[in-house]
Amino acid sequence: MDDKLQVRPMVDAKNGQVTPEIYTDEAIYQLELERVFGRSWLFLAHESLIPKAGDFFTTFMGEDPVVVVRQKDGSVEAYLNQCRHRGMRLCHADSGNTKAFTCAYHGWAFGLDGGLTSVPLEEEAYRNKLDKSRWGLTRVPRITLYKGLVFGNWDANAPALEDYMGDMAWYLDGFLDRREGGTEVVGGIHKWTIECNWKLAAEQFCSDQYHAPYTHASAVQVLQASPANKADGKPLGEGQTPRPVWADALGGVQFSGNGHGSAFFFTEKPDANVWVDGEVSSYFRDTYPEAEQRLGKVRALRLAGHNTLFPTLSWLNGTQTLRIWHPKGPNKIEVWAFCICDRDAPVEVKDALIRSHARAFGPAGFLEQDDSENWVEVQKVLRGYKARQAEFCIQMGMGFEERRQDGIPGLTNYTFAETAARGFYQHWANMMSAENWSEINDLSAADQQEGV
Ligand code: FES
Ligand SMILES: [Fe+2]
Numbered sequence: 001m002d003d004k005l006q007v008r009p010m011v012d013a014k015n016g017q018v019t020p021e022i023y024t025d026e027a028i029y030q031l032e033l034e035r036v037f038g039r040s041w042l043f044l045a046h047e048s049l050i051p052k053a054g055d056f057f058t059t060f061m062g063e064d065p066v067v068v069v070r071q072k073d074g075s076v077e078a079y080l081n082q083c084r085h086r087g088m089r090l091c092h093a094d095s096g097n098t099k100a101f102t103c104a105y106h107g108w109a110f111g112l113d114g115g116l117t118s119v120p121l122e123e124e125a126y127r128n129k130l131d132k133s134r135w136g137l138t139r140v141p142r143i144t145l146y147k148g149l150v151f152g153n154w155d156a157n158a159p160a161l162e163d164y165m166g167d168m169a170w171y172l173d174g175f176l177d178r179r180e181g182g183t184e185v186v187g188g189i190h191k192w193t194i195e196c197n198w199k200l201a202a203e204q205f206c207s208d209q210y211h212a213p214y215t216h217a218s219a220v221q222v223l224q225a226s227p228a229n230k231a232d233g234k235p236l237g238e239g240q241t242p243r244p245v246w247a248d249a250l251g252g253v254q255f256s257g258n259g260h261g262s263a264f265f266f267t268e269k270p271d272a273n274v275w276v277d278g279e280v281s282s283y284f285r286d287t288y289p290e291a292e293q294r295l296g297k298v299r300a301l302r303l304a305g306h307n308t309l310f311p312t313l314s315w316l317n318g319t320q321t322l323r324i325w326h327p328k329g330p331n332k333i334e335v336w337a338f339c340i341c342d343r344d345a346p347v348e349v350k351d352a353l354i355r356s357h358a359r360a361f362g363p364a365g366f367l368e369q370d371d372s373e374n375w376v377e378v379q380k381v382l383r384g385y386k387a388r389q390a391e392f393c394i395q396m397g398m399g400f401e402e403r404r405q406d407g408i409p410g411l412t413n414y415t416f417a418e419t420a421a422r423g424f425y426q427h428w429a430n431m432m433s434a435e436n437w438s439e440i441n442d443l444s445a446a447d448q449q450e451g452v
Contacts, residue, residue, distance in 0.1 A: 007031070011429035013422040014450070016395030020388045022425075023197035023379065028432075029330040036311050036431050037062025039155040039440075041164050043313040043324050044068045044078055044140075046338060047148045048184035049095060054112060057095045059336075060326045061152060066140060067091045067101070068150060069112050076145060078152050079114045079137035090137070094189075101137075110137050147176040148183050157437045167410035168260035171307055174299035175315050175322075178291040181344035187354035190337040192363040196375035198312060198327040199428070201335075204371065205316075206261030206308035207254065207420035210396065215374060219366045252415025253408055254397070258444060259427025261420025264305030264317070266298070280356060283349040284318075287342070298408060310427055315340070320353055321361040331379055337361055394418040394425070411448075423447075 007028065010019040022028055045057045050070040057068045058081055065081035067090065083090045088105040100117060102109040109118040114137035119130060142153040144161040146169075151161050162169060176183050194201070204211065212220075252265040270288035291300040305317040315322040323337040339357035341350050360367045381387045397417025404412050413419040430443040 017391040078140040205314035256423030259310030
């Protein structure tokens with residue numbers, strides 16, 4: 001496939017449009033697995049899931065299954081979860097602790113370091129001629145830990161993770177670095193499938209605040225009208241009109257850079273985006289001084305921010321959901337949602353956050369359901385032939401991008417804009433058409449000059 005001719009014109013960020021085929025085409029999807037998921041930094045695990053030597057966690061890089069393993073020296077490695085003998089899935093558990101991984105097919109066993117350590121009937125069947133050093137697990141060559149998150153990259157020539165994140169690290173720190181002790185995953189991991197292309201979910205979290213007043217209108221009204229809502233310290237009185245969170249916001253910002261994006265409002269209320277039990281609200285108020293001291297006022301008071309680190313890691317401040325959109329074909333994703341909590345928070349707060357996370361962003365969460373219904377319907381409509389012909393519009397705020405002087409980094413716009421969507425798709429198109437990271441970087445530099 002001559003992808004330079006076929007893929008790049010499908011995204012026209014300068015004129016604010018994309019071709020719907022990017023959400024449906026099988027050949028494009030196969031190229032994504034190679035060029036996007038085979039070369040991007042991908043979230044693998046939170047360190048709190050594998051604290052001890054021998055702890056492992058199985059996940060995916062694109063569609064490739066991998067197992068993330070804590071080593072005896074405390075470092076972290078990841079391997080393709082595939083036996084080198086005849087390709088069987090090696091580890092079937094979601095997570096656990098082990099001394100070795102033994103294949104269920106013929107019994108080859110691999111150590112924590114990925115080396116092949118034991119082969120049944122090695123003497124009789126292989127006459128001791130098998131060079132075991134050749135048949136270790138396929139190792140993910142680049143692993144980097146960042147504030148509790150484990151990232152992996154298949155491409156030895158990819159930039160360092162911090163360069164890849166660029167200005168997005170400033171936004172990610174606002175989620176991971178509120179308190180001295182860092183964060184941990186609390187509760188289980190929710191996993192479910194949605195019949196939509198991965199870019200619909202990732203791009204929305206990167207850019208689309210515009211949907212919130214409409215898509216979530218009823219959910220927000222019910223939530224704010226509830227006597228249980230004590231986000232401002234007091235339940236709403238009789239006759240009081242529920243106000244959407246953005247109504248009291250002090251403006252907002254959308255950020256775009258390297259395909260990543262963030263969109264958020266400002267508030268003066270440290271707990272304004274918590275939307276949960278009083279005990280969690282008071283925790284956010286009580287710990288605000290530490291957060292402000294670590295992050296500064298702008299980040300400590302961020303409201304209703306949602307974010308995507310390209311391609312598939314998204315999070316929402318306050319409601320504390322961190323999720324990865326694992327692609328499962330062009331028309332399907334598997335969501336893995338983690339509840340992230342400050343490690344130093346009291347256990348009652350952790351318990352309350354687990355409940356509130358499930359209520360808002362679990363598989364049946366009242367906000368989650370609103371979002372996924374939109375994506376599923378978009379994808380269903382795209383089954384039609386005509387529905388795949390006309391471009392989609394991503395022109396909001398075009399030409400009004402700015403670089404701010406107040407310390408908020410990157411290319412920015414008003415929170416209701418599609419600046420980050422344009423950046424997301426432009427970066428996607430660059431990755432899909434470039435032969436290597438050096439070409440990707442050249443294309444990105446040219447885009448930045450042109451303000452895309
Ligand atoms: S496929 Fe794993 S031991 Fe044969
Ligand atoms: Fe939403």
